[in-house]
Amino acid sequence: MDSKRPARREFLKSGAALAGGFTLGAATPANGQAPPSPPMIKGDKDQIAYGDRSRFVTSVRIAHGGRPSPDAFGLVFHVATPLQDSVGVVTPSSLHFVGTTRGSYIPEIDPRTHRLLIHGMVDRPLTFTMEDLKRLPSVTRLHFMECAGNRTSPRAKTVQESHGMTSCAEWTGVLLSVLLKECGLKGGASWFVAEGSEEVKGASSMPIAKAMDDCVVAYGMNGEDLRPQQGFPLRLMVPGFEGIFHTKYLRRIKVVDRYYMNYNDYGHLDRDPKVAALEYQIGPKSVITFPSGGHQLPGRGSYEIRGLAWSGGGAIRKVEVSTDGGRRWNVAEIKGTAQRMAHARFTHQWNWDGNETELLSRCTDEIGQVQPSRAQVAQYWKVPLTPSYSVPGLDNTIQPWRIATDGSVHNGNA
Amino acid sequence: MGTLRVLLFVSLMGVCALAQSPAYGVGRTPSAEEIRAWDIAIGPTGEELPPGRGTPKEGAQVYRAKCAGCHGATGIGGSSPILKSKAGPDVEHWARGRILPLRSPFATTVWDYINRAMPLNREGTLTADEVYALTAFLLYINDVIPEDAVLDPQSVPKVKMPIGDRYAALPEWKPRTPRLKDYPY
Numbered sequence: 001m002d003s004k005r006p007a008r009r010e011f012l013k014s015g016a017a018l019a020g021g022f023t024l025g026a027a028t029p030a031n032g033q034a035p036p037s038p039p040m041i042k043g044d045k046d047q048i049a050y051g052d053r054s055r056f057v058t059s060v061r062i063a064h065g066g067r068p069s070p071d072a073f074g075l076v077f078h079v080a081t082p083l084q085d086s087v088g089v090v091t092p093s094s095l096h097f098v099g100t101t102r103g104s105y106i107p108e109i110d111p112r113t114h115r116l117l118i119h120g121m122v123d124r125p126l127t128f129t130m131e132d133l134k135r136l137p138s139v140t141r142l143h144f145m146e147c148a149g150n151r152t153s154p155r156a157k158t159v160q161e162s163h164g165m166t167s168c169a170e171w172t173g174v175l176l177s178v179l180l181k182e183c184g185l186k187g188g189a190s191w192f193v194a195e196g197s198e199e200v201k202g203a204s205s206m207p208i209a210k211a212m213d214d215c216v217v218a219y220g221m222n223g224e225d226l227r228p229q230q231g232f233p234l235r236l237m238v239p240g241f242e243g244i245f246h247t248k249y250l251r252r253i254k255v256v257d258r259y260y261m262n263y264n265d266y267g268h269l270d271r272d273p274k275v276a277a278l279e280y281q282i283g284p285k286s287v288i289t290f291p292s293g294g295h296q297l298p299g300r301g302s303y304e305i306r307g308l309a310w311s312g313g314g315a316i317r318k319v320e321v322s323t324d325g326g327r328r329w330n331v332a333e334i335k336g337t338a339q340r341m342a343h344a345r346f347t348h349q350w351n352w353d354g355n356e357t358e359l360l361s362r363c364t365d366e367i368g369q370v371q372p373s374r375a376q377v378a379q380y381w382k383v384p385l386t387p388s389y390s391v392p393g394l395d396n397t398i399q400p401w402r403i404a405t406d407g408s409v410h411n412g413n414a
Numbered sequence: 415m416g417t418l419r420v421l422l423f424v425s426l427m428g429v430c431a432l433a434q435s436p437a438y439g440v441g442r443t444p445s446a447e448e449i450r451a452w453d454i455a456i457g458p459t460g461e462e463l464p465p466g467r468g469t470p471k472e473g474a475q476v477y478r479a480k481c482a483g484c485h486g487a488t489g490i491g492g493s494s495p496i497l498k499s500k501a502g503p504d505v506e507h508w509a510r511g512r513i514l515p516l517r518s519p520f521a522t523t524v525w526d527y528i529n530r531a532m533p534l535n536r537e538g539t540l541t542a543d544e545v546y547a548l549t550a551f552l553l554y555i556n557d558v559i560p561e562d563a564v565l566d567p568q569s570v571p572k573v574k575m576p577i578g579d580r581y582a583a584l585p586e587w588k589p590r591t592p593r594l595k596d597y598p599y
Binding site: 135183195201254269278313 | 435436437438440441442443444448449452453454455456457458508512515517518519520522523526527530531534535537577580581582583584585586587588589590591592593594597598599
């Protein structure tokens with residue numbers, strides 16, 4: 001559908017005719033003359049109604065996790081954001097990562113018929129229409145989301161492959177605490193189960209303390225309604241928790257007094273209490289997005305190193321960048337004010353001398369957690385560090401990018 | 415002073431109780447019938463399980479008709495995830511892989527998942543008896559229950575799953591708190 005749109009667009013090759021005499025020199029630019037005028041795009045209805053990006057901008061999402069998306073049945077599993085091309089902190093809705101539990105279709109929900117039921121250990125069970133929800137006081141917050149499967153590996157060639165299962169958007173909706181107070185929590189309520197409307201009806205148990213702290217029942221994303229791939233018309237935002245908890249197509253919240261051990265829950269069990277403790281809340285994490293794997297530096301000289309930092313523990317307080325493989329660390333500049341559980345954009349101006357080196361970043365969040373290296377994590381678990389070592393729980397380790405003398409950039413974990 | 419503190423505490427509690435009454439009056443009260451129809455989350459006590467029953471033998475028939483096409487005739491070898499552990503009952507449960515929800519401490523998880531999410535593209539079409547029967551069949555072929563077992567709302571929560579209580583309790587989550595003390599971060 002969308003791929004037909006550029007074809008319907010008429011590119012006016014004869015820009016000179018429109019722009020008059022000034023562009024006559026365009027074909028033969030010479031010193032002292034204005035630069036040539038580009039061809040002109042004639043406006044069409046689609047471009048007016050819902051604009052496209054330039055046809056020269058080709059950054060796209062890719063399937064992630066070794067399984068095609070869509071597959072032969074049209075099921076979508078995991079799709080990763082092109083972080084290597086990202087600027088700022090907001091991921092465009094069209095490029096936001098997508099994750100589903102087992103490969104899923106997108107339910108086509110008419111928002112006029114959608115309902116959210118809140119029941120269980122409450123004084124007053126309530127059903128809300130979308131219209132009801134939009135009558136309640138709203139919040140608009142920047143939040144990242146990250147899939148628990150977002151881990152670096154020696155096989156990853158680009159930052160999209162190693163880190164693309166995280167994105168950040170501006171979400172608008174009602175605080176879940178407002179809805180739960182409207183229903184009235186009963187004594188003993190300690191967990192809640194959130195459930196979606198897709199085929200698998202994904203259900204997860206979460207602590208009621210999280211619900212009362214900062215969960216958002218979101219209907220808006222980046223200034224418009226949620227996209228279907230992101231749970232239209234309603235999604236639960238669970239800031240800083242693993243992506244799977246951010247229940248899409250939210251239709252039901254059941255307040256309970258125990259961990260409900262639904263399908264998404266039993267997968268979080270572990271024999272080691274320390275590994276279990278690393279589930280749910282995402283640790284402090286950062287990655288350099290430029291230069292990163294697959295980029296090519298044209299030569300020595302000045303470059304702006306750019307990256308993203310985030311944490312499930314709160315706002316990012318500090319980011320450090322090393323341009324010499326970790327011997328010295330420089331405090332990076334954080335752009336604007338870092339928000340709680342949101343990507344923070346950091347930069348560090350760097351003069352490359354043309355020698356082989358390694359670029360690293362590490363961050364510190366507002367509760368003092370510092371992003372660890374793979375070596376530190378291996379040391380903590382008392383296991384040898386090998387290239388294939390998979391860190392327990394969520395992987396928030398430091399990502400090295402190796403700059404070769406020819407300016408090519410490679411995964412330092414390879 | 416102590417009395418004053420207690421009084422202060424009591425009055426604060428009073429404020430909290432007041433705050434629990436609805437502030438906006440938005441939303442509709444659903445009927446008990448409506449809640450029952452929507453409520454497919456089956457917890458460990460099995461209190462939400464609907465009436466019905468099923469045996470491994472009955473489950474084998476349902477399986478052949480509705481599951482074997484994707485999961486293979488014996489729970490192995492289909493295009494979809496395997497449903498029978500290749501390791502026998504002697505192998506420790508953590509080494510058996512993440513098949514069925516065999517690793518769950520409660521058989522209610524198996525019932526819940528089949529009921530809410532199977533078969534692919536025809537979710538929600540199985541009858542309660544079929545879900546009991548399939549749960550029984552799949553637990554039987556994984557050596558969890560005997561062939562003559564009958565699963566119903568009373569017996570499903572009582573099934574002894576291989577994991578027993580040998581799994582870590584989830585730590586209490588608190589806002590603005592590191593996940594694991596002394597972890598290198």
